[in-house]
Amino acid sequence: MLNLPLVAHDISKKYESYQALSSTSFELHAGEITILSGPNGSGKTTLLSCLSGLIRPTSGAVTVAGFDLYRNEVEVRRRMAFVPDVPRFYLELTAYEHLRFIAMAYESMDDFDIRAERLLRKWSLWEARNLFPHHFSRGMRLKLGLALAHIRPLEVLLLDEPTSAMDVEGVALLISELRGLRENGSAILLSSHDPHLIEQLGDRNLAIQNGIVEEK
């Protein structure tokens, strides 16, 4: 159990009297894509935010490869990436410099220029590499967010509605990239309303309604 890529133990989130997420436990397995689906406001983003450490759960714990999210924060960060539905970026850094910054922070600068060019070309961002991302469309921001997650090593990838603003080519590329990551042994959890995506990628499906998570 300790070596599973991600384990959520009884995590819940409460805002004053409002229970945004009921106590839930589940785990993600290596080489598996888990789809989290549910209506708007059901708690998908809250769950992903709790798992990624952006929001602290009211109760419970999250471990990544056996490391506790809050006690061994650095170890967890080295292994897990989260791409929000609307990624935001530094105003003063261009798209290319964002990639460089993340690669430096993760000490993953080997062949950086080659890898960065390959990633940016793949996500159709090469021509826009020297632009400031606040000029990007929402779809381009999502692509840059995905490129940032791919420029560093990862074992667990969390994605919040990654196809919500993406073009058809982007969705196809995302599907192929996620399949590649699955083959490399990464555990992936993504929230989506897209039945096409759920059908194509979902090894496991989790449904969430009113903050209660159930395995389908």
Add this chain to the structure above:
Amino acid sequence: MRAVDWVRSRQEERELDYWLSFVAYEKQDRSFINRLYLIYLVLFFSVWIFAMLTFFASGGAAVLRLLSATDPSRAAVPIEVALLGAWNVYALWQACRCSPVVFTEADQTLICQTSVNRRFVTIRWLLMPWSKSAIVFWIAAIIIGFSVAEISIPGVIGADRILEYARYGFRPFSVILPIQLGLFIFQWVIGIYRLQRDISRRWLGWIVIPASVLCLSYLLMFGNTSGPALLFPWTTIAQAITHPLGSGFGEGSLFLPILDGVLFALLMFAIMTRVSGPFSLTRAAQETVRLEALSMAQRYGFDKYAEDIRTQRRLGVERAPSRLPAIHGTGSLVWKGLLQSQRSFHLSSLLTWFSMFILMLGLPLLPDMGSRILAIAFWVIQLGQASVVRLRSDLSLWPLLRQLPISSRRFLLADLGPAYFLSILVSLCGLTVGSLLSTKPSDPFAFLVPGIVAAVAGIAAFDVMQRSNSNLLLAGSVPAVSGRGIALGLLITAIVLVASFLLPGFLGIIIAIVLSLVLGWMAFALAARSYRNIGSS
């Protein structure tokens, strides 16, 4: 047309409501008490404004005497021309870069993309910006007029001569009113002509040069429009422009000067009506929507949003990759910080550091303990704000920051470190210069600076992070240093200063230094802990 008129009248109403809110007048309230309050406001401000204008006029009279000892009232015209000229040159330069007709984001969607009559929109949009720009010139003209009255009316000006005094203000006001309107419309003509259909007229920017030359050469001659033609080839043009303005300060009839101004304004209005037919509202909106958003953000106190818009404007669209050498791990935060500082640098960002320098420079020069304490208190407040600028910027990108594999202590070291060393450098430089000026060997406060800076920065960071809410951080909203953070910073500084005061001599200084460093370390540890706990609440 009616829809456009309705939208614009709502904007004008909102603008009026905004200014009336400063005097707590509620336009919608139709009660008797509120109407009485309106009468009170009108009476009070009439008297107050008149008193203020006469107050400034006494200073204005001194300036006029200084400019022309023989005939002070003769200097009034060049002052008016200088004001109008400088404003006109600047506004023309602006109109050649950005549309003078400003649209909001809502206008862009609701009006600019429809087939509304461009002429009507332009004319309907004119009143509000013109009245806002004109007020300054009305006030200036009245003050200059009153200044001339202070010089021209012999003896003490009592209540019996108040009408005569007011007439001196009214004359230049009535003359400048149509001239300023004409110039204002002229700036719009240039801006609108630049934005006709999809035609690019970059050459219009050159208009600023003859306008500047005309204005400067007139001023260099100090209003002597009858000088030699070789030295001043613009005599005829200048006379035509300045003659009506000069009449405002004379005794003759105002009919012709006002008629001159009105005809000028009407001519400009006719030209504007002509050129605004093919005016591209969408191009104008593209240029002004962000400006309008910035002005609204500043007006209603959305400082972070306003700062972001300003930064985006300064940065432009793209930039060649930075040549800063890569720094791995925690150092990547320093790399990013350097890049951010380099790209977002502007003179006003130096203000905080400059004020810290000045406060420390003044410290050795201040004679008494009270003023020294006050200077240190202001320095602590500035220090607290300056220390957390980078931290707040990073926290505003919470999803990106939280994912970095960097421990809380290292993160804080990287974010607070550069500001810490810069604060020490600036403060010690200020103290050194102050000591040199005061001929004192050195100020003992210098020894306490490193510890106090660490403590104040740590406490400010703790305060920001302790009050941060993860849900708000996800939306990019980061709290500023609160009153509690400032009070704690002041308290820590006071503890160190009291220790150094109670234990005089070398030992006292050593104990105070150690105490300040221990407090600094404690504040830092507290800040690191609060970073780990963000989102617990």
